[in-house]
Amino acid sequence: MPKGPGWLHWVDLASPDAATSRAFYCELFGWSVYTLTAPGYGNYNIFTLDDVHGPEVAGLQMLTDDSQPPSWTCYFRVEDLRGTVDTIIDQGGQELIPPTDWAGLADMALCTDSQGADFGVAKPGLIKGLGATDQPSTxxxxxxxxxxxxxxxxxxxxxxxxxxxxxxxxxxxxxxxxxxxxxxxxxxxxxxxxxxxxxxxxxxxxxxxxxxxxxxxxxxxxxxxxxxxxxxxxxxxxxxxxxxxxxxxxxxxxxxxxxxxx
Structure with missing residues (x-):
């Protein structure tokens, strides 16, 4: 559920096989899924708790770079996206994907920390963040x-x-x-x-x-x-x-x- 700066905002999975990932997590956690299509961005899958009208619990996108391993990314909420990315760089991290408006759903950037771990920072848009946390299947x-x-x-x-x-x-x-x-x-x-x-x-x-x-x-x-x-x-x-x-x-x-x- 939406919280303030520094809190977990979103998690999503980059998968080389979206159909396999959808089937696996829906069966394991009882999730449902719907797909958003935005011009210039392709398809993005939203996992929901229980049925498709339930709260959003995770995202799923296709892995676009075959040299990268499948992985979950954790996004943390910030107020100043560009300023936070600049701080990340100043502190020894890297900017992998610059701050981007993802079709109005959220402004997000993907970075690495000073030891090489990927993570994201996000400012809410139409999707305010995880719709449910701290309960079974979330x-x-x-x-x-x-x-x-x-x-x-x-x-x-x-x-x-x-x-x-x-x-x-x-x-x-x-x-x-x-x-x-x-x-x-x-x-x-x-x-x-x-x-x-x-x-x-x-x-x-x-x-x-x-x-x-x-x-x-x-x-x-x-x-x-x-x-x-x-x-x-x-x-x-x-x-x-x-x-x-x-x-x-x-x-x-x-x-x-x-x-x-x-």
Missing amino acids: VCWVELAAPDLNEGRRFYTEVFGWRATDRDHHGSAYTTWKVGDRSVGGMVLMDDAWPRRYPTQWTPCFWVTDCDATAARATELGATVGVPPTSIRPGRFSKMTDPTGAPFAVITPVRSPGPGAA
């Missing part, structure tokens, strides 16, 4: 895997004004970013236990009612489970790649549904 968390936590803290504090708080995560530090007193995302250290050459990246985590059953069903639908269902402090968690190779995570939180519960 995004409830986003997490950056990075090799240098200090650099991650420095970069995102400068860009978004986030406040970083740390706690122990299985013997290493875990960073939670906050806007005011509300958590908006996290960062985990890519240490020696991670696969070699694993990319620095943001990953969305979706709320499910039964993590084990969801992981099993995802496997049946063609996904590859990288982290099997595991009990962690916030709940029961699993990480996987979808049939096209895009990473995402699922969690069954230990707390009841509600804003910010995960």
